[in-house]
Amino acid sequence: MKLARDDGTATYRIRAYEPGSITINEHTYETSVLLMPDTLSTQLRPERLDELALADLQPAIDWAPELILLGTGARQAFPARELMRSLIHAGIGFEAMDTAAACRTFNLLMSEDRRVAAALLLR
Template sequence: MKFTQDDQSQGYVIHAYENGRVNISGKDYHDSLILLPRQIIEHWRPNSFDTLLREDFSGIAELAPELLLLGTGATHRFPHPSLLQQLADSGIGVESMTTDAACRTYNILMSEGRRVAAALLITNQEAVNTKP
């Protein structure tokens, strides 16, 4: 799915997302990541929703977003509240949605100047579902 192009004056912009790949400001990423308007944290540990741990969210509060968009892959899923408790305790809102929806929502909120972060699970569903 292709998204909008931007002059990047406000920060990193997601240009495209498809199964197993996200293009941010002209560069392709194939692993899960955390994205903020001025920072990309590559190789975020979880590679699927089922591998999420509480520790995966431990450093996000230090980044001080007002909202975290959790892109859960191709399927919209809700994490157990205990995984996100430390974010709630820090006053950070969390919205869970599919990764493609998180990409679109990130672009909108970032363009409005919001302090948004997106934790994107970049998975290749075909590879996960295909058995040799």
């Protein structure tokens, strides 16, 4: 799926997503990424949702976004309740969706200059 929207002031834009890879700006990644409008980390440890811990999202939490999107791979799934509870307790919105939907949603919210972060798992 190729994404085309190119509005907003963000440094990083998702250009394309296919199962197993994501293109951000002009570089294709084959590993999970943590993305904010001006920050990209390819050091997101988990490749699969069952490996995700709150500590993996800490850089995004420290940035204090209004919302963290979690792309869970090919299908929508939900992380452990404790993780979701912790984010809600911190006052951060949280949405889990398949990674393709998370990519589209990130680009849309980023184009509106919203404080959105995305943890995008590819498997």
